Amino acid sequence: MADESDVLIIGSGIAGLYTALKCAEFANVILVTKKGTSDSNTNYAQGGIASVFSSEDTFDQHINDTLVAGAGLCDKDSVEMMVKEGPDRIRELIDIGTQFTLKDGNLHLAKEGGHSASRIVHAKDLTGREVERSLLAKISENTSIRMIENAFAIDLITEHHVNAPSKSNFTCFGAYVHNTATDKINIIRAKFTIIATGGLGQIYLHTTNPEIATGDGYAMAYRAGAQLANMEFIQFHPTSLYEPDGTRKKNYAFLISEAVRGHGALLRNKSGKLFMTDYDQRKELAPRDIVARAIDAELKKHGDDFVYIDMTHLPKDEIADNFPNIYKKCLEMGIDASCDYIPVVPAAHYSCGGIVVDKNSRTTLNRLYAVGEVTMTGVHGANRLASNSLLEALIFGKHAAVDIQNRINETFNKVSIPEWDDSDTITADEKVMISHAVKELKLLMWNYVGIVRSDLRLQYAERRINNLLKEVKGIYKRTKVFSGLLELRNLIQTASLIVKGAQMRKESRGLHYNINYPALLKPEGAITTQSKLQNYS
Numbered sequence: 001m002a003d004e005s006d007v008l009i010i011g012s013g014i015a016g017l018y019t020a021l022k023c024a025e026f027a028n029v030i031l032v033t034k035k036g037t038s039d040s041n042t043n044y045a046q047g048g049i050a051s052v053f054s055s056e057d058t059f060d061q062h063i064n065d066t067l068v069a070g071a072g073l074c075d076k077d078s079v080e081m082m083v084k085e086g087p088d089r090i091r092e093l094i095d096i097g098t099q100f101t102l103k104d105g106n107l108h109l110a111k112e113g114g115h116s117a118s119r120i121v122h123a124k125d126l127t128g129r130e131v132e133r134s135l136l137a138k139i140s141e142n143t144s145i146r147m148i149e150n151a152f153a154i155d156l157i158t159e160h161h162v163n164a165p166s167k168s169n170f171t172c173f174g175a176y177v178h179n180t181a182t183d184k185i186n187i188i189r190a191k192f193t194i195i196a197t198g199g200l201g202q203i204y205l206h207t208t209n210p211e212i213a214t215g216d217g218y219a220m221a222y223r224a225g226a227q228l229a230n231m232e233f234i235q236f237h238p239t240s241l242y243e244p245d246g247t248r249k250k251n252y253a254f255l256i257s258e259a260v261r262g263h264g265a266l267l268r269n270k271s272g273k274l275f276m277t278d279y280d281q282r283k284e285l286a287p288r289d290i291v292a293r294a295i296d297a298e299l300k301k302h303g304d305d306f307v308y309i310d311m312t313h314l315p316k317d318e319i320a321d322n323f324p325n326i327y328k329k330c331l332e333m334g335i336d337a338s339c340d341y342i343p344v345v346p347a348a349h350y351s352c353g354g355i356v357v358d359k360n361s362r363t364t365l366n367r368l369y370a371v372g373e374v375t376m377t378g379v380h381g382a383n384r385l386a387s388n389s390l391l392e393a394l395i396f397g398k399h400a401a402v403d404i405q406n407r408i409n410e411t412f413n414k415v416s417i418p419e420w421d422d423s424d425t426i427t428a429d430e431k432v433m434i435s436h437a438v439k440e441l442k443l444l445m446w447n448y449v450g451i452v453r454s455d456l457r458l459q460y461a462e463r464r465i466n467n468l469l470k471e472v473k474g475i476y477k478r479t480k481v482f483s484g485l486l487e488l489r490n491l492i493q494t495a496s497l498i499v500k501g502a503q504m505r506k507e508s509r510g511l512h513y514n515i516n517y518p519a520l521l522k523p524e525g526a527i528t529t530q531s532k533l534q535n536y537s
């Protein structure tokens with residue numbers, strides 16, 4: 001069975017939804033998403049979107065803060081583009097109905113770590129949910145967009161599948177998509193395909209990312225031959241809520257947003273000592289990698305499971321008013337943030353690397369674009385500045401749509417695409433093997449490819465992941481596909497890319513810290529040392 005559209009978008013977070021609306025102005029769009037429409041990282045974003053609106057702020061300051069956080073690996077032109085176009089994209093969100101928090105009729109601007117001015121546009125501490133709500137509402141009115149839920153993109157369709165002549169300059173013709181409700185696998189053909197599948201936090205034992213973040217887009221793009229880079233730069237959020245073993249109901253952690261520290265909250269170790277002064281003069285407002293490593297060091301030094309975040313010096317109504325979601329969640333756990341310290345641990349949060357794209361969001365494959373967290377646009381470098389990711393998704397989503405509009409009438413030869421063939425496969429009866437492999441991978445990545453790495457740990461991880469890759473390839477070949485298997489295949493593939501990237505980088509920079517190479521290789525202009533990964537098979 002085949003469906004057809006001008007543009008196929010995979011993913012319904014901010015990147016997919018916003019780009020769909022932009023593309024629907026000139027084309028018909030099919031948007032597939034593997035679960036429900038609002039199952040996304042976007043829906044969990046708390047802090048907000050960074051952009052220059054204050055008279056006490058300038059584009060140059062936002063650009064500089066972003067470059068400083070990126071530790072010499074940002075692409076300055078892309079950062080400038082993102083920062084300068086930010087206010088227009090936010091006004092556009094307001095125009096479509098996003099309700100940001102206001103103060104005296106103007107946008108209320110919060111401050112977060114690494115930012116030299118107040119510039120975080122937000123909707124209380126539920127920014128992502130509000131953005132997702134407003135984009136979905138707008139899409140529901142748009143007849144040029146067909147949204148398909150429970151539609152799991154398995155693989156991109158390229159010359160590998162259709163035996164078309166080109167063998168070096170691959171073109172994407174759409175994707176094979178598993179409808180998890182009907183258990184059918186469809187071909188969706190498109191003139192242009194956009195990957196907007198978000199991040200990969202579920203590769204790690206502790207993560208703030210919900211279940212959908214299994215690295216599918218990175219793995220699909222890699223298998224199709226697109227270039228990826230900087231996969232080693234995983235941002236660990238310093239403060240996710242600590243829940244003792246066995247008490248957490250979901251397999252991801254609740255985030256205690258950066259904005260809480262921006263608002264004056266302090267970090268104490270288990271003995272109550274304020275420890276950030278021992279690590280960085282910016283203390284609680286140092287960039288995330290520094291705070292996460294400081295917490296990791298405190299935990300290792302004292303053998304503790306968590307440190308505390310302390311808001312008890314702030315007025316109760318100020319906490320409840322500014323952070324209603326966090327305040328409520330803590331109360332549910334018996335913690336009153338106005339008089340109790342909140343136990344926190346670092347957790348995998350954001351992937352700075354990904355599919356390499358240019359300023360128009362084009363990947364290295366013809367007719368394949370990528371937007372959002374799954375990309376490496378050059379704006380984050382070795383470390384993302386807080387609240388720059390929702391912004392990046394909007395800016396590069398807009399550029400993708402403009403570029404596709406300019407190319408929409410280019411000649412596109414219709415090739416014959418074979419139906420999905422699973423005639424030699426059987427239905428899985430040993431699903432325990434899948435869940436076991438997922439658990440093993442998460443623990444392995446947490447312990448050996450986490451906040452602090454070493455050559456030996458990476459070697460061990462590489463060996464074990466290569467074995468897992470082989471085992472899963474074997475299972476995949478002989479088994480009818482289902483979500484758990486598809487996700488495991490992508491988790492392992494993406495984990496192997498992180499390990500490869502980490503092994504290629506013979507230095508410590510930004511989010512990548514290897515005790516065998518504690519220094520920077522080259523302080524500035526190190527873009528040439530990007531760890532590029534490409535599968536040419």
Ligand SMILES: Cc1cc2nc3c(=O)[nH]c(=O)nc-3n(C[C@H](O)[C@H](O)[C@H](O)COP(=O)(O)OP(=O)(O)OC[C@H]3O[C@@H](n4cnc5c(N)ncnc54)[C@H](O)[C@@H]3O)c2cc1C
Pocket residue numbers: 010011012013014015016032033034035037038039040041042043044045046047048049050127128151152153154196197198199208209210212213216217255349350371372373374386387388389390391393
């Ligand atoms: C707890 C939390 C708080 C955050 N706070 C902030 C913040 O304050 N500010 C900020 O800028 N950033 C924040 N971030 C990061 C930001 O939310 C994400 O980077 C951003 O939302 C990513 O958007 P996206 O559209 O690229 O991906 P997502 O929002 O994750 O959407 C990906 C979509 O792709 C779908 N999908 C995945 N694989 C497949 C497949 N194989 N087939 C079909 N569909 C698929 C998913 O189901 C989902 O719909 C936060 C992240 C988390 C987890």
